[in-house]
Amino acid sequence: DTVLTQSPALAVSPGERVTISCRxxxxxxxxxxxxxxxPGQQPKLLxxxxxxxxxxxxxxxxxSGSGTDFTLTIDPVEADxxxxxxxxxxxxxxxxxxxxxxxxxx
Amino acid sequence: EVKLLESGGGLVQPGxxxxxxxxxxxxxxTDFYMYxxxxxxxxxxxxxxxxxxxANGYTTEYNPSVKGRFTISxxxxxxxxxxxxxxxxxxxxxxxxxxxxxxxxxGYYHVLYWYFDFWGPGTMVTxxx
Numbered sequence: 001d002t003v004l005t006q007s008p009a010l011a012v013s014p015g016e017r018v019t020i021s022c023r024x025x026x027x028x029x030x031x032x033x034x035x036x037x038x039p040g041q042q043p044k045l046l047x048x049x050x051x052x053x054x055x056x057x058x059x060x061x062x063x064s065g066s067g068t069d070f071t072l073t074i075d076p077v078e079a080d081x082x083x084x085x086x087x088x089x090x091x092x093x094x095x096x097x098x099x100x101x102x103x104x105x106x
Numbered sequence: 107e108v109k110l111l112e113s114g115g116g117l118v119q120p121g122x123x124x125x126x127x128x129x130x131x132x133x134x135x136t137d138f139y140m141y142x143x144x145x146x147x148x149x150x151x152x153x154x155x156x157x158x159x160x161a162n163g164y165t166t167e168y169n170p171s172v173k174g175r176f177t178i179s180x181x182x183x184x185x186x187x188x189x190x191x192x193x194x195x196x197x198x199x200x201x202x203x204x205x206x207x208x209x210x211x212x213g214y215y216h217v218l219y220w221y222f223d224f225w226g227p228g229t230m231v232t233x234x235x
Contacts, residue, residue, distance in 0.1 A: 029212070029215050029217060030212050030214075030215060030217075030219070031217070031219045033219075033221040033222075035222075041227070042203055042225040042226060042227050042228055043151065043203075043222070043225055044225070045221065045222060045223050045224075048208075048210050048219070048221040048223075049210045049212055049219055049221075052210065054223065086150065086151065088151075088221070088222075090219050090220045090221060091217075091219070094153055094169045094170065094171075095153045095220075096153070097150040097151045097152070097153075098150060099149070099150045100150060
């Protein structure tokens with residue numbers, strides 16, 4: 001299975017720019033998607049196809065990358081962005097998720 | 107408004123069975139592939155399987171980790187999705203989500219990708235004696 005590796009946690013101040021990385025154990029082309037999950041809630045789609053912003057998601061969120069290295073950027077970060085962010089690939093079967101990066105606000 | 111609502115979770119003994127349901131509304135149910143995904147507490151989600159849409163004959167695919175124990179079905183007259191789970195183990199303890207799948211065509215790489223655009227709030231399953 002394709003393993004997606006994310007850093008476990010980040011802490012930033014409101015107004016700053018943050019990048020969350022996701023590295024795949026093998027190429028996933030641009031089949032990478034990003035979700036935000038707040039405590040006690042279901043995941044919410046932010047980015048699909050590596051760089052496409054889901055409808056209704058603030059333009060502060062953006063995604064980039066292809067192959068094995070991907071990035072989710074939030075600029076500027078707001079207090080409401082406190083959450084865990086998961087990457088997920090749909091290039092290789094079975095689809096897999098990263099373990100998540102917990103974003104905390106200072 | 108798209109809504110998905112899971113039900114049927116709870117406590118079950120190892121070796122037991124359980125059927126989860128997902129009520130869908132706000133979209134044309136038969137047009138979409140539907141997935142089941144689970145997430146153990148504090149861990150990454152895991153894709154379990156999916157059932158295709160009407161145009162693709164409602165066929166199913168499963169993650170090898172649950173193939174043979176879990177069965178996905180749908181009642182298109184009631185807009186319901188089901189997950190039948192048999193021979194449950196402690197490691198099946200998780201929150202179970204149903205999710206709607208959308209696809210995106212990457213014109214540069216000429217590839218169709220699937221992703222999950224709506225998730226239900228989930229139902230918790232605990233396998234324990």
